[in-house]
Amino acid sequence: MLSVVLLAVVGVLGRVFGWLLLTTTLGPTAYLLLAHPDSEAAQVRNAVLGHTAATIWGLACLAVFGLWSNPSVVEQHGDSLQQIGAQALAVGLTLLALLVLNADHPPAAATALLITSGITRPGPPLYGMLVGLAIVITAAALLAKIPWLRQRTRQTVEDQSR
DSSP: OOOHHHHHHHHHHHHHTTOOOOOHHHHHHHHHHOOOOTTTTGGGGHHHHHHHHHHHHHHHHHHHOOTTTTTHHHHTTTHHHHHHHHHHHHHHHHHHHHHHHHHHOTTHHHHHHHHHHSSSOOOOOHHHHHEEEEEHHHHHHHHTTTTHHHHHHHHHHHHHHH
């Protein structure tokens, strides 16, 4: 439930300021940080390093494959072979970086895909996603430190898994 509230707040903030802050990578990140705050994948360090690595590799693959100003997969109604190559390589390099950095955070792979598919383009869409991630990671990390809230969230997760 806390994830719902946090994501709704981020979405409303984006609407107020005219930026798309709420992207598909935020949901899994919020879930991990709030529902499983003690897991390795939910560590703030891992979330920050994961999404940073994904952003760097996503942008690098856009440049290497000549896709910087290419239409998104949505606009094209499909992936070109260049986009498929960029997507696969960006995700692979992101996962390798996470392994090398010992920073497990699976939602980062979605960030790499959003960038290389052209859905989150360099410029305002990318900035919005990064601002949204910063808000979610910061707020979730702070909320996960509140003892009574942490206990209640843990209990809800345990109840749902039965």
